[in-house]
Amino acid sequence: MAQRKGCLIGCGVALVLGVGLLVAVVFGMGKVLDMADKTLVDPTVYASVQTGDAESEVRSRLPSGESFVKGALKEGGPAEPEGSTCSWYLSSGDTKNGKETVLRFCFKDGRLAEKTEYPMG
Template identity: 65%
Template structure:
């Protein structure tokens, strides 16, 4: 009887661990989808906006960009313009290593830059 209970407990532990791994996997997939929704920008949008355009108009065309990967996107890019606020995105084109940066100052797009992520 003790052997049977040991096997039952072992099976229950395996099932609980399997469910835990599945939940973590789904959570991870959800985070990846969330990052994609908040950071991917179509290169056509990048090309369409021009330096000097209104910040409000430009930001209306962009996703929020607020994700935990923002610090990784900052690495390797050109220096940010002084006194500006920048947002970093990933190009939705086939190459996911292209970073698109938009910097705003005084309510206008002060600079846009694209570069390869390191």
């Protein structure tokens, strides 16, 4: 009887750990998909906008950019133009030299003041 009780406890613990692992995997996949939805920009969108374009027009073509990876995207890039507000995204195109490409859009006075691409640091 004691042996059966021990087996039941062990199976219960394994079941709880398995369910916990499954929840963690689903949560992690959700975060990755959320990040992709909010930070990936097609290189054709980057190429199609020009400095001087209206900020509202450019932003309408971009995802929100609000993601947990935003801080990492800022690292290693050139200095932001003074008085501008910038948004950072990942290029959905191919990597260059094994590194993801960061696309930065900076706005000032309602216009696209600068667009920059650089390898993720």
